[in-house]
Amino acid sequence: MKTVLITGVTGFLGRYIARQFSQAGWLVAGIGTRPPENAPRQDLSHYYQIILPSPGLAAIAQQLQPDVCVHCAGRASVELSVSDPASDFQASVAMTFDLLDTLRLYVPKCHLIYLSSAAVYGNPNTIPISESQFTAPISPYGFHKLMGEQLCLEFFRVYQLPTTIARVFSAYGAGLRRQVVWDICQKVLTQNRIKLYGTGQESRDFIHGIDVAMAMLVLAENSSGQADIFNLSTGMETKIEDLVRLIVAKLNPEIEIEFDGNLPSGVPCNWQADITKIKQLGFEPKVELEKGLDSFMQWCRGEIIGW
Numbered sequence: 001m002k003t004v005l006i007t008g009v010t011g012f013l014g015r016y017i018a019r020q021f022s023q024a025g026w027l028v029a030g031i032g033t034r035p036p037e038n039a040p041r042q043d044l045s046h047y048y049q050i051i052l053p054s055p056g057l058a059a060i061a062q063q064l065q066p067d068v069c070v071h072c073a074g075r076a077s078v079e080l081s082v083s084d085p086a087s088d089f090q091a092s093v094a095m096t097f098d099l100l101d102t103l104r105l106y107v108p109k110c111h112l113i114y115l116s117s118a119a120v121y122g123n124p125n126t127i128p129i130s131e132s133q134f135t136a137p138i139s140p141y142g143f144h145k146l147m148g149e150q151l152c153l154e155f156f157r158v159y160q161l162p163t164t165i166a167r168v169f170s171a172y173g174a175g176l177r178r179q180v181v182w183d184i185c186q187k188v189l190t191q192n193r194i195k196l197y198g199t200g201q202e203s204r205d206f207i208h209g210i211d212v213a214m215a216m217l218v219l220a221e222n223s224s225g226q227a228d229i230f231n232l233s234t235g236m237e238t239k240i241e242d243l244v245r246l247i248v249a250k251l252n253p254e255i256e257i258e259f260d261g262n263l264p265s266g267v268p269c270n271w272q273a274d275i276t277k278i279k280q281l282g283f284e285p286k287v288e289l290e291k292g293l294d295s296f297m298q299w300c301r302g303e304i305i306g307w
Contacts, residue, residue: 004026004027007070008072010039010040011072013171013209017072018043020213022043024217028044029044029046029048029060029066031050031057031060032047033051052095064107066107071096075087078266082265088140089144093148100112100151100152111164114165116167118167118170118231119142120135122135122137122268123136123138138268142266152165157227164224166215167231168232169207169231170206170233175299180204180240181206185247185297188247189304193256193258195258197259198263202269202270203237203270204271205236205238210287210292211287230278233285234289244257247293
């Protein structure tokens with residue numbers, strides 16, 4: 001039986017990934033910052049409550065000897081990275097280096113799958129975006145994710161540590177309490193009139209957490225581990241204005257919507273992924289946006305207003 005170690009296992013994507021590997025018959029171990037009662041224990045054989053980077057990571061790696069490590073720990077907030085870049089650097093670049101170096105020393109054949117972000121592309125000149133497109137981050141978050149990618153490349157080329165990079169676009173799903181889909185649902189459920197940033201013509205390529213987890217398994221089983229980079233999304237562009245209409249129609253059809261015409265610092269305009277490369281490994285997204293939003297909105301309603 002193969003073993004996977006998941007960092008950030010108590011977070012939004014970590015829980016989906018733990019469930020996917022567990023159902024596929026892997027031995028799943030996880031690292032998180034929350035108490036054990038907040039971990040997805042039904043999917044884990046081992047859980048370690050530590051804050052990375054940590055000297056305790058070496059003992060975990062030596063004990064488990066994982067075949068694969070999925071690294072999804074860290075912050076996922078452009079806004080916080082702008083206001084506190086030093087903390088974002090520590091929670092992203094420093095953490096990633098510590099993990100890579102620990103694997104190099106104690107589990108040199110472990111395949112690290114690094115969850116990067118479409119934020120490395122910044123504002124692309126053309127869409128859909130392929131992996132070969134020029135990277136030009138516009139936020140500390142994006143720069144730090146790109147630095148993490150460079151570390152993965154370094155450790156593969158210099159130390160032959162197997163690595164794979166997944167550039168995740170706009171992930172959503174139950175458990176996510178930040179970013180655009182959550183923000184819109186929260187406002188629609190609690191206000192009579194809402195103001196959103198931008199013009200509504202901005203776009204994103206949304207992917208459900210279930211599909212992200214499925215892709216991690218595909219990469220674990222099929223990627224060469226030669227620091228390859230893969231876009232991860234559905235390949236479908238959705239304008240924010242259309243997203244708002246879908247949510248409003250289901251949650252609060254009478255609400256008034258206004259866009260302020262301004263984009264906060266570090267927020268890109270338009271994203272759409274070219275996912276040809278990861279599809280060649282056998283990945284096919286399964287969750288259609290409207291169905292995924294229905295389940296997410298039901299979860300949001302329970303979280304925000306209790307029914």
